[in-house]
Amino acid sequence: MNGIHDMGGMHGFGPIEIEEDEPVFHQPWEGRVYGIVTTIRDAHDVYGPYGLRSYIESIPPDRYLVASYYEKWMLALENALLAKGLLSKEELEAKTSEYLDNPGAAVPRREDPEATQRVVENIRLRLPLAKDPDADIRPAFQVGDAVKARNINLRGHSRLPRYVRGKVGTIEKLYKIQDFQDHVPESEQGPQPVYSVRFKAEELWGAAAEGNQSLYIDMWESYLESA
Amino acid sequence: MSGQHHPEPESYAAIRARAIESLLVEKGLIASDAVDARVQAYEQDIGPLNGARVVAHAWVDPEYRTRLLENGTEAIAEFGYTGAQGAEIVVLGNTPDIQNVVVCTLCSCYPWPVLGLPPTWYKSHAYRARVVIEPRAVLKEFGLELDDVVEVRVWDSNSDIRYMVLPERPSGTEGMTEDQLMALVSRDSMIGVAKAKSPAQVG
Numbered sequence: 001m002n003g004i005h006d007m008g009g010m011h012g013f014g015p016i017e018i019e020e021d022e023p024v025f026h027q028p029w030e031g032r033v034y035g036i037v038t039t040i041r042d043a044h045d046v047y048g049p050y051g052l053r054s055y056i057e058s059i060p061p062d063r064y065l066v067a068s069y070y071e072k073w074m075l076a077l078e079n080a081l082l083a084k085g086l087l088s089k090e091e092l093e094a095k096t097s098e099y100l101d102n103p104g105a106a107v108p109r110r111e112d113p114e115a116t117q118r119v120v121e122n123i124r125l126r127l128p129l130a131k132d133p134d135a136d137i138r139p140a141f142q143v144g145d146a147v148k149a150r151n152i153n154l155r156g157h158s159r160l161p162r163y164v165r166g167k168v169g170t171i172e173k174l175y176k177i178q179d180f181q182d183h184v185p186e187s188e189q190g191p192q193p194v195y196s197v198r199f200k201a202e203e204l205w206g207a208a209a210e211g212n213q214s215l216y217i218d219m220w221e222s223y224l225e226s227a
Numbered sequence: 228m229s230g231q232h233h234p235e236p237e238s239y240a241a242i243r244a245r246a247i248e249s250l251l252v253e254k255g256l257i258a259s260d261a262v263d264a265r266v267q268a269y270e271q272d273i274g275p276l277n278g279a280r281v282v283a284h285a286w287v288d289p290e291y292r293t294r295l296l297e298n299g300t301e302a303i304a305e306f307g308y309t310g311a312q313g314a315e316i317v318v319l320g321n322t323p324d325i326q327n328v329v330v331c332t333l334c335s336c337y338p339w340p341v342l343g344l345p346p347t348w349y350k351s352h353a354y355r356a357r358v359v360i361e362p363r364a365v366l367k368e369f370g371l372e373l374d375d376v377v378e379v380r381v382w383d384s385n386s387d388i389r390y391m392v393l394p395e396r397p398s399g400t401e402g403m404t405e406d407q408l409m410a411l412v413s414r415d416s417m418i419g420v421a422k423a424k425s426p427a428q429v430g
Contacts, residue, residue, distance in 0.1 A: 103242065110252045215382075217385055
C-alpha cells in the first residue's frame, strides 16, 4: 500500500539519533511485546499471510509517525488479535483499566515447557524462502538486462517501494526463488524469481543525487518489465 | 511523605502491554516461559558478537572469505548461526573502492542470526528515509567521511533476503589472533555505517 511506512527518499526527518551502547530493550514491556509477537505465531496463525508488518503498515499515518517501534508492534498485535477474534475490544479496555487502577498488579503466568522448547528450537530453524524451493521456474531476465520497475499501486501489502517505481535499473544477480509476498489474487501468488537490481542514484533522485552512488534492491520478477 | 523517592509512574504502553499479556495468558494463547526464552535469546545469546566471529574468521581464512561472499547463508551456518530472519543471508564485501550500506526502508529487516535485533537508529524514520537518497550525508553523521572515489552502494532489504556487510580488515592487525580481531568488528561496521575499528581505537 502507498503507506507512511514507505519512507525511502522522504525529507524532513532530521538527523539520525544514535545512542551509544543501547540495550536490546529499553523497557521490560518492549521485551514482553517482542516475545509475545514472536511466540504466539508458533501455535496460532494470528497475522495471516502478510504478517505482522501488514498490520504495522495499516496503522494510520499520524499515529505511525509518533509511535515508537515497539508501540507500533503492540498496536499491530492488538489489531491482529482483534481481527482474528482472539481478543475483544471490550475485554482489552477492561483489562487495561484494571492495570491503570492497580499499576502494581502482577501479570499471571502460564508455564508450558513443551511450547518453550519449540520456541527455542524455532529460533534457529532453517526455512526456505519458497514453500517449494525446487519449483522449476525459468527466469525471464538475465544478468545485465535493463529493466524498469512497474508502476504498481497496490492497496494491500507490497514490497515494491514508491521510490523505484517507473525507474530503470540493471539486473545484477539472480537469487533463489521466493514466494511472492504481495497481497494479490490467488492466481498471482506463489514462487517467483527474485533479482538484485541496481539503480543509479541519478536515475532515482535526478540532480539531487549524491555522486558515485547506487541503490540495490530485491525485485520479484512481476515487479519488472524490459526497458 | 515529602522528600521520599517515588518510582516513576508506568507508561500507558507498559500498562497496555501487561493487559495484553494477561489476557493472552488467561486464554492459554501464550506461555510465559516461552516469552521469557525468546527475550533471553536476543538479550543474551544472539547479537553482533556472532557476526564479529564470522568477520574475524573471514579475515584470517581466505577460503572461508570466498565461501562467505559466495554463499553467506551456508558459510554463516558453519558457526551454527541460522534461523529467524536469516533464511537467506547475503554478505557484501567492502573494498577500498566500495562501501556497502544496508537499510530496510519499508520496515526493519535485519539479519538476526548474526547481528541480533537492530538498534533504534536502524529502525528510525530518519535513517530509513534518508540513507537511500543521501547516504554520504548520513554516513557523515556516523563519523564516516568517504572520499569521492569510493562508490556507495545502498542495499534496501525489501525481500526475505537479509544482508550483512563484511568490513575491510584494518591495517596494522597482521599479527592479531581471531579473538583479538573480533573486538575490532563493531555492529555498525557490519551494517555498513562504519569501518572496523583500528587496534588503537580499542586499546
